[in-house]
Amino acid sequence: MPGAGTDSTKPWSEGGPVVILVEPQLGENIGSAARAMGNFGLSRLRLVNPREGWPNPKAVTFASGADRILENAELFPDVRAAVADLNFVAATTARDRAMAKPVLGADAMAGQIAGRLAAGEGCGLLFGRERTGLYTEEVSLADAILTLPVNPAFASLNLGMAVAIIGYEWFKLASQGALPFAPPDRSPLADKGDLFAFFDHVERELEAAHFFRSPEKKPSTIRNIRNIFHRVGLTRQDIATLHGMVVALVEGREGRARRQAAKAARVATRAPEPAAEPGEGAP
Structure with a gap:
């Protein structure tokens, strides 16, 4: 729905888990991720050592109005520092890491995170680099693995797309699936x-x-x-x-x-x- 749903008069959804982008390579992808966050009620962004530095004007362009997310983004030198204050972290990956960790889809992960947030825990979603994803050592710092049912022969997702899919499952749960508008009331049926x-x-x-x-x-x-x-x-x-x-x-x-x-x-x-x-x- 490009260009069809922005309304500055409506309240901005806040909260949800923290989105952590690890060494993102392009400002365009950071902006696309921020736009997806804004679409689905995720407001807290953390950046780990972005390759092109920060702030990045290309990120602003691709955020398409989600400027407040970029303006409030926090910068960290490494993954350990970025997750140190969180109680639960899910690492996103399309590859089997052979680790003894829970492996959940986006919908199940959304449910678990919702319960933890309600209990006052800090939760984060860890996204890796565009080219290589998360390193195994970084995945080992997480409590669970989040993956998606994708084509195993072509499983790599664009960074912004990955954030959008997971954000969608989060917001669908958080909003109880409420659609942004409903059809107008119809005239009574003819007798x-x-x-x-x-x-x-x-x-x-x-x-x-x-x-x-x-x-x-x-x-x-x-x-x-x-x-x-x-x-x-x-x-x-x-x-x-x-x-x-x-x-x-x-x-x-x-x-x-x-x-x-x-x-x-x-x-x-x-x-x-x-x-x-x-x-x-x-x-």
């Missing part, structure tokens, strides 16, 4: 009396327009037309609109017929063409 009146109206005008060319097929045609409208689940407003459409079609046809008859009469009597009245369309 059978409303439908029958419309059927009478449309069938009467179809008869006048010689729609039913075959008397033998007329009953089945009428049934088919009624079944079409029965399947739709029409509201009272829908019925009113359909009545208006039929009236407009009939009046338009009759108006054209009257104008054509008047023109023919004028031609027959060689009467001069009168000036068109204001608002009257051409014949």
